[in-house]
Amino acid sequence: METWQIAAFPKGNGLWRVDWFGTVAFPNRLLRRTQPSVFVHLSRVTDPAVLADPTAPVSASSTLPWQKQFKCWVSVGTTTLLRVGDLWSDQRLIASPEHEVETFDQIRIDRTTAQLLKVGHSDDQDNFLLPVEEHPWHMANTHSYCVRVDVGEGRSLVVPSMELARFYFGSSSHLLATLFLAPFDATKLYTAVRTTDFFDEDVELTLAAGVPDASGPDIARIAISKQAANAAAMIGVSLMQSQSQGATDVYPKCVFPFEGATTIKASGRWLSLGGQPRRTFLVYRLRSCSHPFPFRTLKVETTGPKRRSWHPAVPNSRGGGTANHAGAPDAKNQSLRERDASGSLRPGTRRRMVRDVKFPDLTNKRVWSELQLAVRSEARVGVRGATAVANLAVGESGSVQRVRSITLVEALSQPNGPPAFLRPAVERFARLKRLNVTLLTASIEDGWTLPIPYSVSVDGEIPAESFIDDGAATRLWRVAAFLLNGGRREARIVVKESDVDAHYVERVQGEISVHALLRRACGLPVESV
Numbered sequence: 001m002e003t004w005q006i007a008a009f010p011k012g013n014g015l016w017r018v019d020w021f022g023t024v025a026f027p028n029r030l031l032r033r034t035q036p037s038v039f040v041h042l043s044r045v046t047d048p049a050v051l052a053d054p055t056a057p058v059s060a061s062s063t064l065p066w067q068k069q070f071k072c073w074v075s076v077g078t079t080t081l082l083r084v085g086d087l088w089s090d091q092r093l094i095a096s097p098e099h100e101v102e103t104f105d106q107i108r109i110d111r112t113t114a115q116l117l118k119v120g121h122s123d124d125q126d127n128f129l130l131p132v133e134e135h136p137w138h139m140a141n142t143h144s145y146c147v148r149v150d151v152g153e154g155r156s157l158v159v160p161s162m163e164l165a166r167f168y169f170g171s172s173s174h175l176l177a178t179l180f181l182a183p184f185d186a187t188k189l190y191t192a193v194r195t196t197d198f199f200d201e202d203v204e205l206t207l208a209a210g211v212p213d214a215s216g217p218d219i220a221r222i223a224i225s226k227q228a229a230n231a232a233a234m235i236g237v238s239l240m241q242s243q244s245q246g247a248t249d250v251y252p253k254c255v256f257p258f259e260g261a262t263t264i265k266a267s268g269r270w271l272s273l274g275g276q277p278r279r280t281f282l283v284y285r286l287r288s289c290s291h292p293f294p295f296r297t298l299k300v301e302t303t304g305p306k307r308r309s310w311h312p313a314v315p316n317s318r319g320g321g322t323a324n325h326a327g328a329p330d331a332k333n334q335s336l337r338e339r340d341a342s343g344s345l346r347p348g349t350r351r352r353m354v355r356d357v358k359f360p361d362l363t364n365k366r367v368w369s370e371l372q373l374a375v376r377s378e379a380r381v382g383v384r385g386a387t388a389v390a391n392l393a394v395g396e397s398g399s400v401q402r403v404r405s406i407t408l409v410e411a412l413s414q415p416n417g418p419p420a421f422l423r424p425a426v427e428r429f430a431r432l433k434r435l436n437v438t439l440l441t442a443s444i445e446d447g448w449t450l451p452i453p454y455s456v457s458v459d460g461e462i463p464a465e466s467f468i469d470d471g472a473a474t475r476l477w478r479v480a481a482f483l484l485n486g487g488r489r490e491a492r493i494v495v496k497e498s499d500v501d502a503h504y505v506e507r508v509q510g511e512i513s514v515h516a517l518l519r520r521a522c523g524l525p526v527e528s529v
Contacts, residue, residue: 004081005335007391008040008072009091015045015054016070017063018086019137021162022144023249024180024239027073031339034396035177036239037073038162040082041140044070054087054095066136076180077173077394078336079166080352080408085267085284091335102281103265104151109291110259113150118143119160127274129158130282134271144251145238154276157264159283161254165235167286167358168218168257173394173408175215180252182236186223189215191303193223201296202515209303210396212349213369214409214444216300217293217362221257224294228257262291265356292361297515300369330404331388340398341405345389347397348404351411358410364462364476366450368514371442373429373482418448421497422480425505429482440481440492440514451476452496453519468497481517494521 010016022039026032045051047062074082087095107113120142121129129148130138138144145161170176178188192206205220207213221228231254238253265287273279328345341347357363391403418426429437441450454466454476467474478497484490492508494517506521516526 003092005091005333006074006078006081006088007091007335007337008074009042009088010044010070011090013089015051015094016042016088017045017058017137018082018084018088019043019063019066019069020084020141020144021079021082021160022071022141022251024076024252025073025250032075032395032398034340034398035076035394036180037075037338038079040072040074040079041066041137042070042072042088043137044068045087050087055097057099058085058087058097060134060136063137066139069137069140071140073338075177075338075394077177077408078338079162080170080173080176080410083285084160084163099267099269099284100281101265101267101287102270103263104157104281105263106261107149107151107157107264108261109149109256114256115148116161116253116255117146117148119146119158121148123274125274129273129280131271131273135269135282141249141251143249145253147255148280151281155279155281156273157266157281157283159266159286161252163283163286164231164256165252165254167289168254169232169235171218171410172212172215173406174211175218177395179232179235180239182240184233184236186229189219190223193220196513196515203295203297204299204301206301207303210407211302212407212409213300213302213442214411216298216369216444217359217367220295220298220300221293225258227259231255231257258291260291262289264289286358287356288358288360290360293359293365296365298365298367299514300367302369328386329388331390334390334392337391337393337403339393339401339403340395341393341403342399342401343397344400345397345402345404348406350392350406350408351414352408353414354410354412357412364451366441366453366515366518367444368440368450369442371439373426373437373439412445418480419446419478419497421478422448422495425480425482425493425495429484432484434486436485438483438485440483440517441479446478449478449480449497450518452479453515453522453524455524479518479521481514481521492517494518496521 019041022041024036024038026036043063045063050056050058050062083096085097085099086093119130119138132139147159147164149157151157169179188208189211190205190207194204196202196204203220205216205223222232235252235254239250242250266283267285267287268281268283270278271280271282389402389404392406393403394406394408397405443450452466454462456462466476468477480495482493484493494506508517519526
């Protein structure tokens with residue numbers, strides 16, 4: 001796993017706690033013009049117990065007083081790497097303590113239960129939402145916003161607006177940064193959205209140039225749902241309104257991108273209210289949300305530079321492959337800088353590892369794009385004498401400095417080629433000459449496969465035979481589809497995961513959608529919804 005170095009954070013061996021996300025601005029237009037920055041507040045840890053064990057609980061007395069916080073500007077895109085409560089040392093993440101983990105089962109999110117408030121809010125009896133004795137770290141930003149949700153029995157869930165924005169729209173640094181630029185412009189996210197059945201459940205989405213497909217589900221929700229579109233637009237609009245009113249400190253507003261019931265899992269801290277303990281749960285990190293996305297299947301089309309795909313090496317190939325110019329190499333230890341990147345260096349994508357499945361609803365849904373596979377071995381050719389690139393920056397290019405532009409995207413695992421059951425087929429494709437191979441099921445999960453289609457019972461249950469226990473978890477069997485084009489003739493190949501060595505392969509002729517193709521290969525009615 002890559003350990004990120006954030007150049008704006010304190011150097012040295014001290015231990016620093018991420019306390020809060022403050023005001024948003026363009027602090028230095030000479031250094032960064034392409035996206036705004038957030039004023040991050042950190043406290044130096046002084047508790048010997050925490051210094052010895054960074055996973056130990058951090059109390060209000062574990063750090064220096066909040067008046068002595070270290071403050072620095074960090075680009076909005078870079079905040080996808082940060083969580084309140086995380087501990088950093090010498091500009092690198094040391095620990096991400098769990099704090100208290102709670103699951104709020106089937107709570108309702110709507111206008112009667114959820115309120116947008118400032119974190120310094122107090123009721124008519126002067127009971128503060130976040131009591132300073134228990135939580136002093138927000139005190140420099142009491143005008144920042146949060147959403148308080150009534151969860152019953154006199155308790156509430158409090159989620160800072162920055163955490164809502166990061167969780168629901170932080171699948172890529174590109175998407176998050178775009179929403180912080182006012183006014184909201186949907187054409188910067190997607191250029192077309194189409195529904196392919198009567199119930200508008202099968203969706204095809206064309207992303208705008210440069211938007212990574214990892215953000216496809218988040219952007220599809222914005223494109224389809226009025227509540228999601230309003231939540232996304234609120235971020236930039238709230239910043240613009242505050243600036244127009246002459247506010248000294250400008251804080252973003254963000255709310256939940258849906259209305260209805262959901263189960264939320266979060267880590268944070270229970271706080272008292274009016275002297276009664278454990279009344280307010282302050283969220284440091286949202287971990288999962290069960291509310292369903294407004295689609296059954298989602299095909300994502302990307303535009304602009306194409307991502308590279310894994311391909312098998314061809315032994316003893318001479319002259320059969322094409323040279324792939326790698327450009328300037330990356331240094332071993334790179335640092336994220338708070339400035340615009342260079343337009344002369346090739347931009348890149350970095351996978352930001354996440355520990356939890358954020359949206360369980362997507363686990364059994366088919367979300368995919370298409371990808372042209374490389375079926376020839378490619379030699380990596382570097383630029384002779386090129387100096388390694390030591391600095392990175394999140395965001396678009398806009399300078400002549402030697403800083404590579406990168407996009408951060410969320411991922412549950414590192415890519416390591418196709419899953420084992422698919423490798424024989426892919427390797428066979430690589431040996432075929434004069435053949436173009438397109439992967440039709442390039443998913444956001446493993447880059448290759450989708451869950452198999454299934455038909456639910458009258459009780460809404462998925463058949464037990466659709467699942468496999470792979471030792472790590474119980475999941476749906478997986479399936480992949482390919483388009484093989486040899487000029488005048490083409491065929492579609494479906495490879496299904498199986499519990500036997502000879503995995504099932506089906507060949508289908510003629511034009512057919514991926515949804516129908518997979519259902520047909522799995523023996524299900526194509527016309528079924």
